[in-house]
Amino acid sequence: MTIDIKIEKTTSPKTKPETKGLVFGSKFTDHMFILDYDHGQGWHDPRIVPYQNISMDPAAKVFHYGQTIFEGLKAYLTEDGRILMFRPTKNIERLNLSNERLSIPEIDPELALEALRQLVLIDKEWIPEGEGTSLYIRPFVIATEAALGVAPSLQYKFMIILSPVAAYYAEGINPVKIYVESKYVRAVPGGVGTAKTAGNYAAGLKAQEGATELGYSQVMWLDGVHRKYIEEVGSMNVFFKIDGTVVTPALNGSILHGITRDSIIQLLKHWEIPVEERQLSIDELEEASRSGKLEEAFGTGTAAVISPIGELNWQGEKLTINEGKTGELSAKLYETLTGIQKGAIEDPFGWTLEVK
Amino acid sequence: MTIDIKIEKTTSPKTKPETKGLVFGSKFTDHMFILDYDHGQGWHDPRIVPYQNISMDPAAKVFHYGQTIFEGLKAYLTEDGRILMFRPTKNIERLNLSNERLSIPEIDPELALEALRQLVLIDKEWIPEGEGTSLYIRPFVIATEAALGVAPSLQYKFMIILSPVAAYYAEGINPVKIYVESKYVRAVPGGVGTAKTAGNYAAGLKAQEGATELGYSQVMWLDGVHRKYIEEVGSMNVFFKIDGTVVTPALNGSILHGITRDSIIQLLKHWEIPVEERQLSIDELEEASRSGKLEEAFGTGTAAVISPIGELNWQGEKLTINEGKTGELSAKLYETLTGIQKGAIEDPFGWTLEVK
Numbered sequence: 001m002t003i004d005i006k007i008e009k010t011t012s013p014k015t016k017p018e019t020k021g022l023v024f025g026s027k028f029t030d031h032m033f034i035l036d037y038d039h040g041q042g043w044h045d046p047r048i049v050p051y052q053n054i055s056m057d058p059a060a061k062v063f064h065y066g067q068t069i070f071e072g073l074k075a076y077l078t079e080d081g082r083i084l085m086f087r088p089t090k091n092i093e094r095l096n097l098s099n100e101r102l103s104i105p106e107i108d109p110e111l112a113l114e115a116l117r118q119l120v121l122i123d124k125e126w127i128p129e130g131e132g133t134s135l136y137i138r139p140f141v142i143a144t145e146a147a148l149g150v151a152p153s154l155q156y157k158f159m160i161i162l163s164p165v166a167a168y169y170a171e172g173i174n175p176v177k178i179y180v181e182s183k184y185v186r187a188v189p190g191g192v193g194t195a196k197t198a199g200n201y202a203a204g205l206k207a208q209e210g211a212t213e214l215g216y217s218q219v220m221w222l223d224g225v226h227r228k229y230i231e232e233v234g235s236m237n238v239f240f241k242i243d244g245t246v247v248t249p250a251l252n253g254s255i256l257h258g259i260t261r262d263s264i265i266q267l268l269k270h271w272e273i274p275v276e277e278r279q280l281s282i283d284e285l286e287e288a289s290r291s292g293k294l295e296e297a298f299g300t301g302t303a304a305v306i307s308p309i310g311e312l313n314w315q316g317e318k319l320t321i322n323e324g325k326t327g328e329l330s331a332k333l334y335e336t337l338t339g340i341q342k343g344a345i346e347d348p349f350g351w352t353l354e355v356k
Numbered sequence: 357m358t359i360d361i362k363i364e365k366t367t368s369p370k371t372k373p374e375t376k377g378l379v380f381g382s383k384f385t386d387h388m389f390i391l392d393y394d395h396g397q398g399w400h401d402p403r404i405v406p407y408q409n410i411s412m413d414p415a416a417k418v419f420h421y422g423q424t425i426f427e428g429l430k431a432y433l434t435e436d437g438r439i440l441m442f443r444p445t446k447n448i449e450r451l452n453l454s455n456e457r458l459s460i461p462e463i464d465p466e467l468a469l470e471a472l473r474q475l476v477l478i479d480k481e482w483i484p485e486g487e488g489t490s491l492y493i494r495p496f497v498i499a500t501e502a503a504l505g506v507a508p509s510l511q512y513k514f515m516i517i518l519s520p521v522a523a524y525y526a527e528g529i530n531p532v533k534i535y536v537e538s539k540y541v542r543a544v545p546g547g548v549g550t551a552k553t554a555g556n557y558a559a560g561l562k563a564q565e566g567a568t569e570l571g572y573s574q575v576m577w578l579d580g581v582h583r584k585y586i587e588e589v590g591s592m593n594v595f596f597k598i599d600g601t602v603v604t605p606a607l608n609g610s611i612l613h614g615i616t617r618d619s620i621i622q623l624l625k626h627w628e629i630p631v632e633e634r635q636l637s638i639d640e641l642e643e644a645s646r647s648g649k650l651e652e653a654f655g656t657g658t659a660a661v662i663s664p665i666g667e668l669n670w671q672g673e674k675l676t677i678n679e680g681k682t683g684e685l686s687a688k689l690y691e692t693l694t695g696i697q698k699g700a701i702e703d704p705f706g707w708t709l710e711v712k
C-alpha cells in the first residue's frame with residue numbers, strides 16, 4: 001500500500017520562539033496533519049496543511065459528549081543532527097486502544113506513522129537544539145458530527161499538531177511535592193481510565209487546583225473503589241523504590257498504560273534490579289516511609305520523562321523521601337532514558353526510530 | 357443591573373424543517389448566543405448572532421482535556437400561543453454547579469436567563485406546534501485557550517443553541533427494554549458524575565453500543581464501587597414502584613441531579629404517594645420482580661420526560677415489568693408533567709416561566 005499524503009506548505013512561516021523559558025505546549029509549528037472520517041466512507045483525505053484554526057459546528061459532538069482521544073510523544077534532535085522519534089508505534093497502538101474504548105473507528109497504524117514522519121520532517125527546523133529539549137507531538141481525534149443525540153459520531157477528524165518544548169527542568173531534575181488526594185477520584189475499573197481521553201483530564205482539574213493552593217505540584221490518585229491503592233501521579237505513572245525493590249501499580253483497568261512506564265520496567269529488568277507491578281496501598285507506603293524503607297519515588301511520563309518525588313502529603317502527614325533529594329536510581333533512569341531518546345547513548349531496545 | 361445583549365439578525369433565514377419525524381438534536385435554528393471569557397477580564401460581550409460555525413484553534417483545551425459542561429431544557433408553545441420555559445432557573449443553577457466541578461468560572465445567572473429568553477424570542481417561529489413537540493435548548497461552555505498544559509483554561513465560550521424537536525413518542529408513550537450493565541461504569545463518588553460534563557457521556561458510549569446490539573434501547577448503570585446499586589438509565593434518572601411505594605436512587609455523589617427527577621418527586625408528594633430516595637440494589641429489584649412487587653419502572657429526563665421501562669435484562673435474566681406495558685402511574689405522571697409544561701393544565705408549583 002502506498003500512502004499518499006497531500007501537502008500544502010505555508011507561505012507565511014512563523015518566527016520560531018526562543019527555546020529557553022518556553023511554556024510547555026504553548027507554541028505550535030507551521031504545519032498540521034488532518035485526516036477526515038465520514039460514516040460509510042471511512043478515513044479519507046490525509047493532508048498536511050498550514051497550522052490554522054478549524055471551523056466547527058457548535059453542535060459538534062466533541063463539545064457536548066466528549067468523544068475524543070489523544071496521544072503525546074516526542075521527536076528529538078541528536079548531536080549529529082539526526083531526528084529520532086521515541087517508540088511511536090507504541091503510541092499509535094495506544095491511540096487505537098483509546099479509539100476502541102471511545103467507539104471511534106480505528107486508524108490505519110501505517111498511515112498514522114507516515115503522517116507523523118512527514119509532518120515532523122516538514123517542520124524539522126522547529127525541533128529545538130540542546131539538552132532536554134524536544135518537539136512534542138500531539139495526535140488527537142475529535143468527533144465533529146453536528147448532532148445532539150448521545151451516540152457515536154458519524155464524522156471525525158484525526159489531527160496532529162507539533163509544539164517545540166524547552167528542557168522540563170531548567171537546571172537538572174528537581175524533586176516535586178505531591179499531595180495524596182483523598183476526596184476526588186480520577187478513574188475506576190469499568191470506566192475510561194485506561195484510555196487517553198479528554199474527560200479523564202477534566203475530572204482531575206479540581207483536585208489539581210486544590211493541591212496547587214496548598215503548595216503541591218501534583219496530586220497522587222488513589223483507586224476509586226477502596227480509596228487506598230495508589231494509581232498515578234497527576235498525569236504520570238508512579239514508581240517507588242522500597243527496600244531495594246522497585247514497585248509500580250499494576251495495570252488494573254483504571255490507570256494509563258504509560259509508555260515511559262513500560263520503558264522504565266524494561267530498563268530495570270535489563271539492569272537486573274528487582275521490579276514489581278502490583279497493588280500498592282498508601283498504608284504500605286506510609287509504613288515503608290516510617291521504617292526508613294521508602295528509598296525513592298518518581299513519576300514517569302512523556303513530558304517530564306522522570307519526575308522525582310521529594311515529599312508526599314497524606315492527610316496532613318508529610319512523608320519526606322530521600323531527604324527531598326533526587327535518588328540515585330531516579331537520576332540514573334533519567335540519564336539513561338533521555339540519553340537513548342537523544343541518541344547520545346546506545347539503544348539496545350530498538351526504541352528510537354530515525355525520521356528521514 | 358441592565359443586561360445588554362448585542363443582536364445581529366440573520367439575513368438568510370433557513371427553511372424550517374417538518375416537525376414530524378425530526379431526529380432529536382439534528383436541526384438548529386437561525387440564531388445562537390455567545391458569551392466570551394478571558395482571564396483577567398471575566399465574562400464579556402454577550403451577543404446573539406446568526407447560527408454559524410465557530411473558529412477553533414486545534415490546540416483548544418476542550419479538544420484535549422474535555423473542560424466543558426452543558427445543560428438541556430425546553431421551551432413549549434401553548435395552545436393559546438404563549439411560550440413557556442420549564443424551570444430554567446434550575447438549569448442555570450446546575451450549570452454553575454457543573455462549572456464549579458470543572459473549574460470553569462461562574463456565569464451570572466441573570467445574564468444566562470436573559471440570554472435564554474432573548475434567544476428563544478428571536479427564534480420563536482421555530483418552536484413546533486402540537487402534542488409532544490418543543491424547542492430543545494442547549495446551553496454549553498467550552499474551554500478555548502490554545503495550550504496543551506493540563507490546567508484550567510484561561511479562555512472560554514458560553515453558547516446557547518436551539519433545536520426544534522418532534523414528539524419523543526410518535527404514538528403515545530411506549531415502554532423500552534433496558535440492559536443492566538455489569539461490565540462498564542459511568543461514574544463513581546469523587547468523580548464528575550454529578551456534573552453535566554462531556555466526559556460522562558463519552559464514557560457511556562461503549563456500553564450503549566453493546567446494549568443496542570442486543571436489542572436494548574439503553575443501559576441501566578450500577579454504582580462503580582459495589583457494582584450493585586442502581587444509579588441511572590442511559591442519561592435519565594430512574595424510578596421504581598415497588599409494592600405501592602415509589603423508590604428512586606438517592607443523590608449519592610455520582611448521579612446527576614435531574615430536574616425532571618425533582619419535579620416527579622414533588623408531584624408524587626403533592627399527590628401523597630409514598631416516595632423514597634434511597635440506595636436500591638439490583639438484588640432488591642430482582643427479588644421485588646420475582647415476588648410480583650415490582651409494579652412499574654420509568655426513566656426521567658428532559659428529552660423524553662417519562663420513559664416507561666417494560667423489561668430489564670440482568671445478566672441474561674429478563675425481568676418483565678407490568679407485562680411490558682406502560683403503568684398507570686407512569687402514564688399519569690407523563691400526562692401531568694407534559695400538561696404543565698405545555699400550559700394545558702394548571703401549574704401549582706410555579707415551574708413554568710412565560711417568555712415574552
Ligand SMILES: Cc1ncc(COP(=O)(O)O)c(C=O)c1O
Nearest residue numbers: 235236237256258259260301302
Ligand atoms: C493519565 C496519564 N498517566 C500516565 C501518563 C504517562 O504516559 P506516557 O509515559 O506514555 O507518556 C500519561 C501521559 O503522558 C497520562 O496522561
Ligand SMILES: Cc1ncc(COP(=O)(O)O)c(C=O)c1O
Nearest residue numbers: 591592593612614615616657658
Ligand atoms: C446523565 C443524566 N442523567 C439524568 C438526566 C435527567 O436530567 P433532567 O431531568 O434535568 O433532564 C440527564 C439529562 O437530561 C442526564 O444527562
